[in-house]
Amino acid sequence: MTDWLSFFGWSFLPSLVTNWIQNIYYRIVYRAGENIPKPGQPKHKLHQRRIYIFVVVVYLIYTIVEVIHSIPPNYYDLLGVNQDFTSKELKSNLRKLQLVFHPDRNSEQQAESNFILLRKAYDTLNDPVKRFAYDRFGPDINYWTNCKTKRDYILLGRNYSTGFYLGTGLILFILNILGKGQFGRFWRFIVFCGIACIETSLILNPQSNSSFLSYLFQNFIIFERIKIFRQLFITIFIALSQVGPVLFPTDNTQDIRSNLHNFEILCNIASDEIKNQLRSGFYPFQNDQNAQSELRKKMEKLVVDNYLHQNDHEFVQAYNQAQQRTRKKK
Template sequence: MADLHSYANMFAWAFIPGLATSMLQNFYYSFAYPVDHAKPQPGSVKFRRHYRNIYTLVVITYLFYTVWEANATLPANYYSILGVNSGDEFSSRQLKISFYKLSKEFHPDKNPSEEAGQTFILLRRAYDTLNEPIMRAAYDKFGPAVEKWQHVVTPRDYILTGLKSAVSFYVGTGFILIIFNILGKGQFGKFWRFISFFALACLEFSMLVSPTPFTVSGWLYPYRITYQQIALLHQLFITFFIALSQVGPVLFPSETQEIRPTINRLEMLSHIAAAESQQLMRESFAPFLRDEVAQAELKRKMEKMAVDLNLMNDLTYQQMYGQVRQRVVGRQRN
């Protein structure tokens, strides 16, 4: 199952950067602009530039931190625990000697502490896993989870079971990508994000079915075995997702985003103008509210005005009116 901590980061950093940036910007302004009237006002060019720079710094700092944290907090693999090299660079005898040396130090008979007992159990699990070739190959690709799989015997069984487990990450991540698109949080770089998503799926599938360690991932993380490299690649993808969703729209705002403040101001002014016109209309008709005779006269004149306006807009009427006017003018001249 995919790491829930990674999913929590995806959701948290969809909303936290804006809040953190506002706090840092206010903190910066309190020192850089001790006089209130000298501070850049919200919406000004200088304010937006400062916000963009601080926002980018906040997100990029977090992204580097998450990459470092993912690698630093990844638990040691069984090879590191037993002090042997990964791959086929050690014999069964070397593995047994290494386990024997470590087990003497942490054996419950010689070290009764609870921590030593847990370490001894971990050493025993590591030895049992690495000492069996089929289990060892499955562990390299899928991690300690293979120890809990039941009714799995052949390499093919391990591969099929592991692939079913790996699909859960892509189902969960794909669902989150769709949710973010629905919420409008992942519009920038949407095409490249989905391309990266499917590219990662193809890369992971190749790593899991390949009989030898994958060269590219081994170059990125030379001291990690396959399942650890996959976990780190998952974190890198999530980091890439955050980078596109957060930094992209700020560094490269769309034309719609740039004119949005102007549109909002125009919309506000139109609402104000509409409210004022309604108020003027109510004030104009206020004298007629309690005078029924005046209301009837006003209604009659407004109906006549409406008829006159319709006639003036009628082409046939305009032609007839012009002809009659010419005749009248001609008679007056004669």
Template sequence: YLHMILWAFVPGLVTGFLQRLYYSIAYPVDSRSRPTKGDAKYHRHYRYIYTAVVLGYLAYTIAETRHQLPASHYAELNLTPSAFSSRDLKLNFKRLSLQAHPDKNDGRDTQFIRLRNAYETLNDPVRRFAYDRFGLEQAQCQACRTRHDYQASALPGILGYYIGTGVVMGLFALFGKGSFGSYWRWLFLCAMLVIDASLSVWSDSWLGALLSFIMPGLTPREQITVLHRVYISFFIAVNQIGPL
């Protein structure tokens, strides 16, 4: 929600500041040629600056999205999701757990417990499948035993995101908001649903390989999370620039 609030206010505030700064440099205070509100030239300058600010803020939010992801089990154990062996997993866990053992850290066991949980999850092929595709919360499902169990448990949450997003988009359209680029918003939302479903059902798919090429070092669930955030940021930006 904070992200959407910032998108609603930051571009306009920054644009106003930059336009005033530009006019203070380009036009003397008493210059008759200085554009004022209501002038076509003023509006054109505002549009150019606003577009540049929105595109810059979009680039920043996309770049920042990956860094906002919490540390994964792979990062905890210094592993790469697509390139490690069972031996690597055991050796890294042994080395790191010795360093983080409570006996060597004045009884503090937080890091040791995190390492142990990460190891137990990644060492179990079924739980690792669930963690990679559905995230930590689903991987901790106590009633799940098979891949099908995890898939069935995760399905309501996955569908809930897309249904909720669709409802919000429908409400915006109902009140005459966000009409610019609505076709592409719906198309990309459906495309993300297909990608999400593909990664949830098939262990190895060409979509998964493509996402791993574009976003190396991330699990499928992290890749989908990045896509969700980029999707929201991109279409907020388009909706702000389009009507200008």
């Protein structure tokens, strides 16, 4: 939900705030009766471009700070220990915190849930395998009940990471086909692959990772760094796609026909894939006339039933009553 809100914000906020600031700027700078630059004039475009760049940069800084500060406390923070803690220190801090949040001693509503969370954090950090997995994949490992070894956690975590990169890569590819976000597209893919390499290095061998980003966020756990890197990639390149064309305007307008042609190719590919799926689904009935006749009757009945369910409320009510009577008889 947060990602969608951020994307929605980047879609309209910079332009909206730019127009608002530009109007206020003109009211302050230009006195009554003076010629205020009008939309379309070179001076108006120059002011609009500068204010727009300023707004995007400020919004980018705000988004980055918000991403970093939105990360919830990790298990180390909850138990008040550093990443190089000792077993004695971990157990001592747990006992102190349990005395504070024990439901018999603390009447707050969140006391019991905090007490349970503290125990879960202790069990995770006290187990070398679970701690290894938690450092790399975060609290999601609590739901990976089938994992027993470090290798199990890495393989399952790889699947989740692959899903993110395949989805993001597909979106970038589609935007490229449609001609959207063309500014810096080469470097976008280069940095995208670089982030994937850094993430792989952090998961498999974090001690050997000496990138600038890792050094900058060294106080964060590995899974927190990965989350920040992903958010920074998305946020920065959205900002660049907004500012780039303004900083470096080009007179070469792309022919919309080429974009429509590329879109048509994608639609034809999807259409052919759907046809193949339908053919494979009906292949068992190809040479069986009786099966085809029976299938045709059932499909006609299904169409009629769907129509009645969607348009005839009396039929739906009678159908539900009949279903209830059938259940009662059973």
